[in-house]
Amino acid sequence: MTSALEDLTAWIGEARWFGGKGRPWTLAGVRRVGELPDAPEGVRVAIEIAEVAYSDSDESELYQVPLAYYREPQDRIGHALVGEWDDEELGHAWVYDAVHDRQAMGLWLTAFSHGESASRGELMFHVLPGHELDLESHSTLFSGEQSNSSVAFGDDALMKVFRKVTPGVNPDIAIHQVLTEAGSTHVAALYGWLDLVDDESDGTDATIQLAMLQQFLRTASDGWDLALASVRNLYAEADLHADEVGGDFASEAARLGTALAEVHADLAAHFPVEQRDAAAVADLADAMTGRLDAALDVVPDLAPYATGLRETYDALRALGSVEVQQVHGDLHLGQTLRTSLGWKIVDFEGEPAKPLAERLKPDSVWRDVAGMIRSFDYAPRVVSLTGLGPDSPEAGQIDYRASEWSSRNRSAFLLAYTEQRGEGLGEQAGTLLAAYLADKTVYEAVYEARNRPGWLSIPLAALGGTHD
Numbered sequence: 495m496t497s498a499l500e501d502l503t504a505w506i507g508e509a510r511w512f513g514g515k516g517r518p519w520t521l522a523g524v525r526r527v528g529e530l531p532d533a534p535e536g537v538r539v540a541i542e543i544a545e546v547a548y549s550d551s552d553e554s555e556l557y558q559v560p561l562a563y564y565r566e567p568q569d570r571i572g573h574a575l576v577g578e579w580d581d582e583e584l585g586h587a588w589v590y591d592a593v594h595d596r597q598a599m600g601l602w603l604t605a606f607s608h609g610e611s612a613s614r615g616e617l618m619f620h621v622l623p624g625h626e627l628d629l630e631s632h633s634t635l636f637s638g639e640q641s642n643s644s645v646a647f648g649d650d651a652l653m654k655v656f657r658k659v660t661p662g663v664n665p666d667i668a669i670h671q672v673l674t675e676a677g678s679t680h681v682a683a684l685y686g687w688l689d690l691v692d693d694e695s696d697g698t699d700a701t702i703q704l705a706m707l708q709q710f711l712r713t714a715s716d717g718w719d720l721a722l723a724s725v726r727n728l729y730a731e732a733d734l735h736a737d738e739v740g741g742d743f744a745s746e747a748a749r750l751g752t753a754l755a756e757v758h759a760d761l762a763a764h765f766p767v768e769q770r771d772a773a774a775v776a777d778l779a780d781a782m783t784g785r786l787d788a789a790l791d792v793v794p795d796l797a798p799y800a801t802g803l804r805e806t807y808d809a810l811r812a813l814g815s816v817e818v819q820q821v822h823g824d825l826h827l828g829q830t831l832r833t834s835l836g837w838k839i840v841d842f843e844g845e846p847a848k849p850l851a852e853r854l855k856p857d858s859v860w861r862d863v864a865g866m867i868r869s870f871d872y873a874p875r876v877v878s879l880t881g882l883g884p885d886s887p888e889a890g891q892i893d894y895r896a897s898e899w900s901s902r903n904r905s906a907f908l909l910a911y912t913e914q915r916g917e918g919l920g921e922q923a924g925t926l927l928a929a930y931l932a933d934k935t936v937y938e939a940v941y942e943a944r945n946r947p948g949w950l951s952i953p954l955a956a957l958g959g960t961h962d
């Protein structure tokens with residue numbers, strides 16, 4: 495029989511959320527940090543933290559692994575079997591990935607409903623007042639999971655189980671809490687969260703935030719899917735302009751601009767707003783230039799645009815001090831949901847590759863604006879590359895339509911954003927926006943070259959305007 499460590503190694507290596515794929519790693523250890531209360535006889539639901547050590551550096555990472563232990567095999571969740579090993583209480587146990595198990599998820603939801611009184615040892619459940627959880631609801635694991643695992647409870651609540659975890663404040667929870675308490679209509683309300691409270695012997699707080707429970711947006715449609723549908727509509731009507739087809743997206747783009755400005759205003763009211771001095775702005779320009787230099791090694795096709803990009807970063811370097819505040823940090827159409835009550839913005843975790851402390855650092859609002867504008871450029875180009883039918887108009891016509899869709903929605907979004915902020919796009923903001931757009935486009939070139947080489951032409955075409 496294989497051991498628990500061997501079974502877990504095999505299972506973690508295959509998991510969608512495991513970020514170490516392709517690198518040499520071993521499972522350095524697994525620590526049980528707590529157990530969900532009230533499990534029936536013959537069942538234990540444990541939250542375990544697996545430490546993954548890499549041999550290509552001295553780095554290690556922690557992954558959260560909630561496991562359901564059963565004395566009897568459970569055919570209903572056979573697909574989620576991690577392995578069989580001995581448990582000190584149950585004896586021989588069948589062990590399953592708990593996020594697939596309705597019984598385990600029911601125990602988790604019940605623990606949330608009891609709040610701090612359900613807390614055990616290092617596990618601390620928190621709930622915000624004002625919402626009664628539906629304990630009769632069944633759990634469903636979202637199939638599109640990426641960096642984390644999301645479990646819906648009927649149409650009442652959604653729990654995001656963070657997989658890669660680090661001590662410190664998780665921005666997704668902190669920002670949802672602030673925006674929920676501020677009454678923002680542009681986020682799914684936060685219902686609660688789970689902490690692993692780990693007081694170090696030296697008195698420092700090494701709390702790890704394990705899960706977030708929030709309102710389930712029942713009527714939500716993904717902003718990216720809606721944008722693609724609008725583009726297909728336009729391409730199907732070869733003789734009509736973007737403002738003449740039924741699926742025109744511009745009013746939605748404008749609503750998104752207003753929503754983002756309102757979210758930024760709420761964040762500015764509840765997190766520190768600071769001035770980044772001239773030296774820090776120069777550092778930012780240097781960092782962007784450094785990313786360009788590194789990107790040129792990965793994507794030589796960027797070379798014709800390098801001079802124009804450097805000039806954009808030089809203009810940023812000359813700006814002097816700029817205002818920064820808490821922002822989303824990783825915004826694109828895939829992070830927006832359209833509900834019957836308007837747009838919601840999700841996933842305030844920031845860029846997963848950055849350390850937590852850095853993700854909570856104030857930044858310029860123009861980073862988020864640039865992220866959305868890049869998405870308005872991507873949507874029509876993606877449809878051109880992937881979704882054209884045999885009767886579609888010729889390529890030149892499609893290219894024209896793509897640019898039209900992109901600039902129409904970009905303008906509508908930007909106009910609504912600046913109107914809601916109460917100030918137009920001045921010179922300083924224009925310089926910042928241009929620099930963030932350039933930096934994101936360079937990042938995308940590397941991302942596409944590595945992940946979707948067929949889409950590399952999208953960021954490269956966008957850089958066409960800065961051609962040498």
Ligand SMILES: Nc1ncnc2c1ncn2[C@@H]1O[C@H](COP(=O)(O)OP(=O)(O)O)[C@@H](O)[C@H]1O
Nearest residue numbers: 640641642643644652682709710711714840841
């Ligand atoms: N409150 C919600 N209600 C319904 N669907 C949601 C909600 N929050 C996020 N989603 C959807 O769940 C999926 C995962 O959400 P996300 O926060 O992006 O997770 P991850 O951190 O794993 O990328 C996305 O498809 C998103 O659109």
Ligand SMILES: O=P(O)(O)O[C@H]1O[C@H](CO)[C@@H](O[C@H]2O[C@H](CO)[C@@H](O)[C@H](O)[C@H]2O)[C@H](O)[C@H]1O
Nearest residue numbers: 718824826827828846865868869870872938941
């Ligand atoms: O995984 P994340 O959501 O943090 O972001 C990564 O993946 C995104 C792709 O899903 C990628 O976004 C790029 O492609 C999108 C279309 O698939 C497009 O809407 C975005 O504008 C474009 O940047 C993102 O760059 C990457 O970090």
